[in-house]
Amino acid sequence: MEEVLTIRMHTKVTSGGRNLNFAALVAVGDGKGRVGLGYGKAPGVPQAIEKANKRASESMFNVPLIGDTLSHEQIGAHKSSRVLMKPAAPGTGVKAGGTVRAILQVLGVHNVLTKSLGRNNPVNLAQAAMDALKNMRHPGEVGELRERRIVMKHPQWSLKTEEEQPDYAGSADPEAVDEDDAGDKELEESAVVEQVAEPQEDKSEA
Secondary structure: OEEEEEEEEEEEEEOOEEEEEEEEEEEEEOOOOEEEEEEEEEOOHHHHHHHHHHHHHHOOEEOOEEOOEEOOOEEEEEOOEEEEEEEOOOOOOEEOOHHHHHHHHHHOOOOEEEEEOOOOOHHHHHHHHHHHHHOOOOHHHHHHHHOOOOOOOOOOHHHOOOOOOOOOOOOOOOOOOOHHHHHHHHHHHHHHHHHHHOOOOOOOOO
């Protein structure tokens, strides 16, 4: 999937006259969690788009998704542009402007909330969106790094079946019980039972 975000015209004045070039900003994705961004310049528009498309394909990376939305809230920044992205429930749609919308569509996101917090320059805005996507982390990855159990509130996590949910150290089930905590509770219960079962000393013999 390919989306042309913007096309610009550059003019350079030299002693021999004016040199006219075109620049294209292109977003490329597979619709399944991979996306890339490329910027190319050439004397003609088709050549600029082709060059940008090639650079975008070479810079593609994976973005962790949950369902058809993002895995968590994230803010991306590039120069004077900042973009806020938040996961959304099914039926929300892609709430974004033209530049960010095109990037999310080629990525494969169908429900998301976004907000531009800075300048709306298309190039800077696209770079800010890519910065937010590059900083996305899957809950399993965070749980392994922190070595802790992750309790996650996500608008689409409950829609996933148990078979689709990844098996990782940080469970997103709020009712999940840690094995260590369960073992401690069993020890405490057994200690209480032993304390109650101890026979009382006969005071008459004393």
